[in-house]
Amino acid sequence: MARGCMTVHKVPEERPSEVRSAIMRAVPRKDSKPEMAARKALHHLGYRFRLHRADLPGTPDVVLPKHGVAIFIHGCFWHRHSGCRLVSSPRTRAEFWQAKFDRNVQRDALAERALQALGWRVLVIWECETRNSALLSELLERKLTRCLPNLDPGCSNTAERH
Numbered sequence: 001m002a003r004g005c006m007t008v009h010k011v012p013e014e015r016p017s018e019v020r021s022a023i024m025r026a027v028p029r030k031d032s033k034p035e036m037a038a039r040k041a042l043h044h045l046g047y048r049f050r051l052h053r054a055d056l057p058g059t060p061d062v063v064l065p066k067h068g069v070a071i072f073i074h075g076c077f078w079h080r081h082s083g084c085r086l087v088s089s090p091r092t093r094a095e096f097w098q099a100k101f102d103r104n105v106q107r108d109a110l111a112e113r114a115l116q117a118l119g120w121r122v123l124v125i126w127e128c129e130t131r132n133s134a135l136l137s138e139l140l141e142r143k144l145t146r147c148l149p150n151l152d153p154g155c156s157n158t159a160e161r162h
C-alpha cells in the first residue's frame, strides 16, 4: 500500500458512504487485515521478511531481503484493482476522487519501476486475494517460486494486473 493513500485528512465534508467505509478500512495502514494475512502466510511458507522498509521506494509492505523481493499488499479500492468487485467509484465529487485514485496508481507504478531499477523484484498482492488463507498461501508460493532469483528474471507481475 502506498504511503500517500493515507493522506485522507483532506476528505471533503460530504463523504459518500462507500468512500467513508473505504477510509475506515484503509486507516490502520500498518498491520491491516490483508497485510496480517499475507505475513501469516509467508511465515507459514518459511520466508524471513522485514516490514515497511521506509528506505525503499514506495515503502514496500513486506520485503524478503534474501530473495530480493519487495511485496505490496494493496487495498483494492484505493489502488484500483482492475476488474475487482471491491472497487467502486464514488458518485459525488467524481473528479476529485478520480484524481486521487490516479495519483495512487501512478505512485504505485513509479515505486515499482524504482524498485526494479534497484534490482528488486516486485510482487503485488491484492486485498481480495488475502481473504482465503489457503488460496493466499498457494498464490504466494506460486508467485514467489517464479519470483526467486535465477528462475525468471522478468518476474514483475504487472501483466497480471490487467
Ligand SMILES: [Zn+2]
Pocket (backbone or CB within 6 Å): 076, 081, 084, 085, 086, 126, 127, 128, 129
Ligand atoms: Zn481486488
